[in-house]
Amino acid sequence: MYYYDATYILVILAFFLTLFASFGVNGTFKKYNEVFSSRGLTAAETARKILDANGLHNISIEHIAGDLTDHYDPKENVIRLSDATFNSTSVAAIGVAAHECGHAVQHQVGYTPIKVRNAIVPIVNISNRLSMPIFILGLILSIGPLAMAGALLFGMVLVFQVVTLPTETNASRRAMKTLEEMAILEGDELKGARKTLTAAAMTYVAAVAATALQFLRLVMLANRRRR
Ligand SMILES: [Zn+2]
Secondary structure (H helix, E strand, O other), X not given: OHHHOOOHHHHHHHHHHHHHHHHHHHHHHHHHOOOEOOOOOOHHHHHHHHHHHOOOOOOEEEEEOOOOOOEEEOOOOEEEEEHHHHOOOEHHHHHHHHHHHHHHHHHHHOOHHHHHHHHHHHHHHHHHHHHHHHHHHHHHXXXXXXXXXXXXXXXXXXXXXXXXXXHHHHHHHHHHHHHHHOOOOOOHHHXXXXXXXXXXXXXXXXHHHHHHHHHHHHXXXXXXXXX
16 A cells, blocks of 8 residues: 555655644744733724724634634625634734735735635646545546546645745735834833734645645656556
8 A cells, every 4th residue: 555655755755844833833823812902992892993904804714713714705704813813902913914914915916826726726626636645546547647647636735825825925924014113012011912923824825835845746746657
């Protein structure tokens, strides 16, 4: 069985990469969720203020259950802030709220990587569904090119994650600029928010690295079937 292959080390490596990034963001969020802004706006109030300043009065702010489930939903025109964030006045929560506003502004201004990302979503979904069945079929039937086709389809997931990276770092950059310009946070508070957002960005970097390792493994396994 290919599961017991030596290339499995790549999967373990990918697992630890994502695990460390996840610990990183949880630890950093916890730390700066206990540092409160002197101005005392909650994350939800911050989001409202930033959205209004950008003329995005049509976007509402809702509460969502869960841990770090905060996101902007472009279809419903809603920013959803999680339990730990919504009513918090911490610099971490305010940073997250401002980041989600950054995504809303990206949609408003037609930020190119967002458009590219949206355009490839249907292709990525299909590739993602077909890649493993095709890959495994290729291995079972010992048809190298079929296995390779499955591996390459999985590569689309990697492409998607790589395109996601600039949208995340750009949303955080917009967030930090806004928090400073609108004087929502100041001095060390800004540093705390930045560290929180950097830790969050690292989870996306780790996801790219993990997917790249898995992709590499599939290509290696498919290649072996060629010989
Ligand atoms: Zn984001």
